[in-house]
Amino acid sequence: MKGIMIQGTASDVGKSFIVTALCRILANEGVKVTPFKSQNMSNNSYVTKDGKEIGRAQGIQAEAAKIEATEWMNPILLKPCSDQHSEIVYLGKALEMLSGREYREKFYENGLEVVKSSLKQLENEFDMVVIEGAGSPVEINLNDREIVNMTVAELADVPVVLVADIDRGGVFASIVGTIELLEPNERKRVRGLIINKFRGDFTLFEDAIQWLENRTGIPILGVLPYIENHMVDGEDSLSLQSMFSNRNKGAIDIAVIHLPFISNFSDLEPFLYEEDVSIRLVKCEEEFGNPDAVIIPGTKSTISDLKNIRENGLEFCIRKHVENGGFIAGICGGYQILSEEIIDEAGSDTGMPNYKINGIELIPAITTFYREKETNRMVAHYHENTSLPTNHLLEGYEIHLGKTVLTKQGCSFLLFNNDEEDGYFGNNGQIIGTYLHHLFHNDEWRNQWLNMIRKQKGLPIKEAINIRKYKDERFEKLALQVKKYLKLDLLKDIINQW
Structure with a gap:
C-alpha cells in the first residue's frame, strides 16, 4: 500500500488538521487519495451518504479529498457514554x-x-x-493490544511522520521522549517530524531544528504556524475548548450548556463566524449570567447529562431564562432534555429498562428510548405551523436513540423528506427543539434565528452570511498554508522510497 501515517506525541497536536491538508494537497495534484483512521474515540460523528456513522474528522477529510466518505475510512468508532463505557460503532x-x-x-x-x-x-x-493515528504511539499501558498507531502502520506497511504541538510547551521532550520509548523496529518506521502551532519569529527556532535533527537522526519536514480558525472539525474535548477560546465578543450572548457527554459540537461552529455573536460554554449556575439565547447540544448520555444540569443548578437558570423571554434551542439530546418526560424503555441510555425521569418540561413531548439508533442524512423544510417560508430547504443529519412525540398538536418545527414531522417550534421560535444536527449550518435558518434575537434586543437585523460557501475555500486555503511550510518533495520521497 502506498501512503503515509501521521502520528502524534499526544492528543490534539494537529493530526486531523494535517491529514485534512494533505488530502486536499494530494487531491489537487490529481492523486486519488483517501483518509483512514482505524479507531476513533469521539462523540463528534459524521453520517455517510448511505447512513453509516463514522468519526467526524474522517468525514471532513474525505470532503477535503473530494470523495464520498465511507465506513471503511473509520471502521471503529467508540462513543463514550459514561466514564468507563463506550458505544461500539462497527463499520x-x-x-x-x-x-x-x-x-x-x-x-x-x-x-x-x-x-x-x-x-x-x-x-x-x-x-x-x-x-491518522490516535493519541500517542507510546501509551505503554495499552500498546500490547493497540490497533490505532504502530500496529496500523505495520499492517499498512507505510512510513510514519510524528507531529508535536509546540504551543503547549515541552516540544523537545515530547519528540525525543516519544522516539526513545518506541521499540527499535517502530523507531525505524518514523521518517519525518512536523512541529505544529508555532508562534513568533521562526529564525529563533532554526538552531532548535538542527539540534532535533542531530539528536533524533530524523529530518524535520516542516514547522507549521499556529493557524487561527482553520475550521477543521475536531474530535475531542480539547478541540471543543480550543474552538471557543477565540470566540467573538459580540452584542448577542449565546450560552451553550457544556454537557459532560456532549456530542456533535460541530453544530455550534457557524456562530464563531457571526461578528455580533459571543458564544460561551456554561457548566454551572455561577457561569450562566444573563444570555440572550441558550443552546443545549447533543449528548451521548441524555439522562446522565440531564441529571448533571440539575446538580449544577442550571435547570432553574434555564427555566428563568425562558420565563424572561430568552431564546432556547435543544438539538438531539438537548431536545430530549427539554421534553416533559424521558422513558428509557429499552435501557439503551441508562442500562436500566423502563427507567423514567422528568425532563425540564419546556417542550410538550415525551421521549422514549428504544434499542435501534437512527442515522440518516436528511433534507427538511419548515413545517407550515411555523409561519416560516416552507420552500426553504434545510440539510443535516440524524444520529439518535429514541423518539420524541409531541403531546400538543400543531407545533412541529420541520417536515423531513420522508414526510416525518420533527421537532418543536414554540412561542414564535423562542423555544426550538429538533433532531436535525447541523441545523445552524443552514445559513437562512441561522440568520432567521439570530434576527429574532437582534429584533428583541433592538439591534439592526442582518443579511445571512454564507458560511457554506467557505467550506471548500477553507480546504484550499488550508492546503496552501500547509504547503508553504511543509517540505512536500521530501515527504513524497519518503512515501515513494518506502
Missing part, C-alpha cells in the same frame, strides 16, 4: 456498549480483522492512503 453501525476492559478483552481480534479488511478495501479503490 458504521452501533453494536453494543462495553467497558474499556471488556473492549480490550472481547473485541481486539475483531478490531484487528476489520482494520485489515478496511485497509484492503481502500487499497483496491485508491492510489494513496493518508492514515
